[in-house]
Amino acid sequence: MNWQSIDITMHERVATVTLDRPDVRNAFNQATIAELALAFDELGRDEDVRAIVLAANGSAFCAGADLHWMKTMAGYSDAENLADATRLADMLRTIYLCPKPVVAKVQGDCYAGGMGLVAACDITVVADGANFCLSEVRLGLIPATISPYVIKAMGENAARRYFLTAERFSAREAHRIGFVHDVVAPDALDAGVAAIVKALVANGPNAVREAKMLVREMAGRPLDAALLADSAARIAAIRASTEGREGVASFLEKRQPSWMD
Structure with missing residues (x-):
């Protein structure tokens, strides 16, 4: 353009x-x-x-x-x-x-x-x-x-x-x-x-996106059952994601994660 x-x-x-x-x-x-x-x-x-x-x-x-x-x-x-x-x-x-x-x-x-x-x-x-x-x-x-x-x-x-x-x-x-x-x-x-x-750029791109959203959506909320459930659901979902699994695997295997290729 x-x-x-x-x-x-x-x-x-x-x-x-x-x-x-x-x-x-x-x-x-x-x-x-x-x-x-x-x-x-x-x-x-x-x-x-x-x-x-x-x-x-x-x-x-x-x-x-x-x-x-x-x-x-x-x-x-x-x-x-x-x-x-x-x-x-x-x-x-x-x-x-x-x-x-x-x-x-x-x-x-x-x-x-x-x-x-x-x-x-x-x-x-x-x-x-x-x-x-x-x-x-x-x-x-x-x-x-x-x-x-x-x-x-x-x-x-x-x-x-x-x-x-x-x-x-x-x-x-x-x-x-x-x-x-x-x-x-x-x-x-x-x-x-x-x-x-x-x-x-060294970090998982999906994790960065989700972390940015996390700050925006958690700030100012009361520390109640709904917030605790939301935070637990978010970490559970990202652990099960392709990027989350790759990030943990690369750390344990002492290699560079795929998003750094």
């Missing part, structure tokens, strides 16, 4: 989706939203893909919404605004529910909707020196569409502060509040992401 605002490359079972509008600090518009939704849907279905990296070209990871797009939205009707917001919500949900593990590689500033993109990913590595900001209230808006993912990532207490103040905060602060997993020197970003991706 001839992508207009993103680029996709494949290397050793890893797909890299790169935001490619550096002239506008990778701010997204309708085209970017549509292309990201399509890309993650297709890559999520591709059996050759074991992991996906979400990256960006230029000095910024993502500055949020494109100003020209925002000017256009100013003239939207209520119905048009709702349809537009729903497309963004659907794109974020597609990334969040993607069956493949998604690693955000953040090389520069990440603002507003860009934070939603990062929060929808599974693992985030950021270069030291990058800054974050939930700037919506400065414009009289709220970070509503991205809020389910951002609140999950940074927690309710931190969200109260940064949703309301629109303060800019550092990569180190993002790590402290749990919004990102690793902060590395800018020249170590490639290596940091590569190490995580290497770990991901």
Whole structure:
């Protein structure tokens, strides 16, 4: 496909989706939203893909919404605004529910909707020196569409502060509040992401998919009989699966599992 605002490359079972509008600090518009939704849907279905990296070209990871797009939205009707917001919500949900593990590689500033993109990913590595900001209230808006993912990532207490103040905060602060997993020197970003991706592709692809779903579906549930039964059923099913049997056999036989061939 001839992508207009993103680029996709494949290397050793890893797909890299790169935001490619550096002239506008990778701010997204309708085209970017549509292309990201399509890309993650297709890559999520591709059996050759074991992991996906979400990256960006230029000095910024993502500055949020494109100003020209925002000017256009100013003239939207209520119905048009709702349809537009729903497309963004659907794109974020597609990334969040993607069956493949998604690693955000953040090389520069990440603002507003860009934070939603990062929060929808599974693992985030950021270069030291990058800054974050939930700037919506400065414009009289709220970070509503991205809020389910951002609140999950940074927690309710931190969200109260940064949703309301629109303060800019550092990569180190993002790590402290749990919004990102690793902060590395800018020249170590490639290596940091590569190490995580290497770990991901070494694991059973079905197990990784099921483990991702496990976290999503277990988080926040009460520790009751239904949860215990669900967890027992999941491990019993995966033990009996072809991949589960192969993984245990390869370990006992001290050989490489078949998915590493």
